[in-house]
Amino acid sequence: MSDYQGRFEKVINHIEANLDSELDVDTLCKLAYLSKYHFHRQCSAFIGVSVIRLIRLLRLKRAAYQLAYRKHEKVLDIALANGYESHEAFSRIFKKYFEQSPSEFRKEPNWDPWHLKYEPILQLRKDMMSGDTNFNVEVKAFPETLIAVMEHRGAPNLVGHSIQKFIEWRKRNNLPPSKSKTFNLVYDDPNVTAPEDYRFDIACSVDTPIAANDFGIVNKVIPAGRCAVVRHMGSDDSIGEIVSFLYTTWLTNTGAELRDFPIYFERVSFFPDVPENEMITDIYLPIE
Known part of the structure; x- marks a missing residue:
């Protein structure tokens, strides 16, 4: 794994572990050992999406899993847990990425539109582990x-x-x-x-x-x-x-x-x- 791969893996891990929180860009910059002047541009170049889009993608992925596989959780609670202030705001963004409303997705999930938007993250994870032989x-x-x-x-x-x-x-x-x-x-x-x-x-x-x-x-x-x-x-x-x-x-x-x-x-x-x-x-x- 390259030095940059290790840095951005830490960034992604930190985001995943703190999806419920307000994510501090200063902390992300420190994890990547980059100043603010370079972090956003380097993140977009290395990951394939901006850090803001990365956070949104990871939150939407969690929200989709909650909708599909945790039927006891209310749509509004899922929206609030993933950083949206209202059911309406969540539904608008969710439909943009999944081409279904949260309720429609919960009933009959279609992952195809999502996979196209998530492809940069999927490819990054594969690239990070590609050629790795350090498995126990x-x-x-x-x-x-x-x-x-x-x-x-x-x-x-x-x-x-x-x-x-x-x-x-x-x-x-x-x-x-x-x-x-x-x-x-x-x-x-x-x-x-x-x-x-x-x-x-x-x-x-x-x-x-x-x-x-x-x-x-x-x-x-x-x-x-x-x-x-x-x-x-x-x-x-x-x-x-x-x-x-x-x-x-x-x-x-x-x-x-x-x-x-x-x-x-x-x-x-x-x-x-x-x-x-x-x-x-x-x-x-x-x-x-």
Whole structure:
């Protein structure tokens, strides 16, 4: 990672950790070791957007996740928590970025317009981690685990619909993340898989098999066995870089053989319940 990358990673982490607060430009300048005269221009050049737009994008991302996945939170409360003085002001800006009102998005989220506007941040996160080999890989024995699964089959940008449905099922069956571990089984690389062929499971651990249900939730098992494990702290935006590292550099260097089971994630802590830079995801690559 270059010196500038490290500086602006600190800036982004600070913004993510303080979205509820008035963000002080002086503090951001100090984190980037730049004077005000240069900070705004350098931020725009390096990140691809101005610092004001960066803050707005990160707040809107959190607001969108709250709308889509935290149905108990009122739209006005979400607006106020993300720095907007009124429902009207929030709705106006939200519709500009998502092409839907907050209420429309909550009912039927369309992430496509947002992805286009968020692309500079996504690319920056990937660039920051690209080529990084400083990952702490541990080999651990994972116990056989029964899981209840929502099978998402289709375009990656529609995973949110499956997540919403799965969250509703968990609530109805009293299986919150606090008492039931959360997993994703990742069968395909979205970068090389046709959208209609993409497979991704959203799951949680259960003590006993679940009965047939109207949600389409099915029983599966994560088998016992050895795994190469990396604990990732931070946004999902860069998680693909770790997956790529495990499949290429780590496997090549260790000579390990893969087991016949897909790579999977355990979601230890979630955005938007915690800031993005505090998210914890354990990545498991099954090996012999």
